[in-house]
Amino acid sequence: MEELYDQYRAPLFTLAYQLTGSAADAEDAVQDVFFKACYVHPERLAEPKAYLCKMVTNHCLNLQKSARKKREMYVGPWLPEPIRTPEADTLETTVVRRDLLSYAMLVLLERLTPSERVVFVLREALGFDYPEIAELLGKQEANCRKLMSRARSKMGISEEEPVAAEAVELEWVSRFLTSLEQGNVDHVLSLLTEDVMLFSDGGGKVTSRHASDTNARSSGPIPSVAAFEGVKPYDQGNLHFEVAPLNGETGIVVRSGDETVKAIFMQLRHGKLARIYFVRNPDKLTRV
Numbered sequence: 001m002e003e004l005y006d007q008y009r010a011p012l013f014t015l016a017y018q019l020t021g022s023a024a025d026a027e028d029a030v031q032d033v034f035f036k037a038c039y040v041h042p043e044r045l046a047e048p049k050a051y052l053c054k055m056v057t058n059h060c061l062n063l064q065k066s067a068r069k070k071r072e073m074y075v076g077p078w079l080p081e082p083i084r085t086p087e088a089d090t091l092e093t094t095v096v097r098r099d100l101l102s103y104a105m106l107v108l109l110e111r112l113t114p115s116e117r118v119v120f121v122l123r124e125a126l127g128f129d130y131p132e133i134a135e136l137l138g139k140q141e142a143n144c145r146k147l148m149s150r151a152r153s154k155m156g157i158s159e160e161e162p163v164a165a166e167a168v169e170l171e172w173v174s175r176f177l178t179s180l181e182q183g184n185v186d187h188v189l190s191l192l193t194e195d196v197m198l199f200s201d202g203g204g205k206v207t208s209r210h211a212s213d214t215n216a217r218s219s220g221p222i223p224s225v226a227a228f229e230g231v232k233p234y235d236q237g238n239l240h241f242e243v244a245p246l247n248g249e250t251g252i253v254v255r256s257g258d259e260t261v262k263a264i265f266m267q268l269r270h271g272k273l274a275r276i277y278f279v280r281n282p283d284k285l286t287r288v
Helices: 002-020 023-037 048-072 091-099 103-109 114-125 130-137 141-155 170-181 185-190 224-231
Strands: 192-201 239-246 249-256 259-269 272-279
Touching (some): 002 023, 002 114, 048 130, 114 141, 130 141, 170 185, 170 239, 170 259, 185 192
Antiparallel strands (some): 239 249, 249 259
16 A cells, blocks of 8 residues: 555645645545555555545545535635645656646636536546546546536636646746836836736735735736736835745745745736736645
């Protein structure tokens, strides 16, 4: 079992994380599955990847029932918990980065039903084919294809459109931050789309001095100037902006002394900033 754990822990964590949006829940799911697998007859583990993925999927489907109720009571928008992905190229980190959907895609997954989310993640993140997904979920292949089609529709992704998000390069982020630090408002605004949107998750546990960075219950188009004010590194408690590898992409971690106060993700459209995600709930910043 130890050998199976070493081989499959990383892909199972990646699967569970994308099904729940929570690293803590994903870790619990993986531990629970391997504990139960110790009591499974060896013959049932003849194809360990499929069997373990099915166990993790069932665990997460059960978990989502209670999670949805909690999120209905959540103060403000709910965003997935960020995770830091080490830059070192080990087998485990390579697996995690390869199988991780973009952070913006994780946000869109919240629009889906549990079954739609499972099919989308298995297909687009882990590369399962439809017969494998059907067998894993105990559904007809045609039904899985319908779930996938509905998932894409709800996420606003056409059948022909690739799921992979436009990469946010380190050079782009560095240039953006430099312009912010220099107060070059015109250049910053030139890097934003006209319909730029900001989403901020404070969980009701933090407050902000910026009107654009609040615990509002809904997010919509915001003026470009407001977006600029929301990320400009004002001198508040000696804030330090650090470019960091988050969720397999280039993100920003904001610190005040030794305290992490914010994780920022950016989504580009044709080279311009279209979506900004602020994670400010301290409970969600423990892994960055």
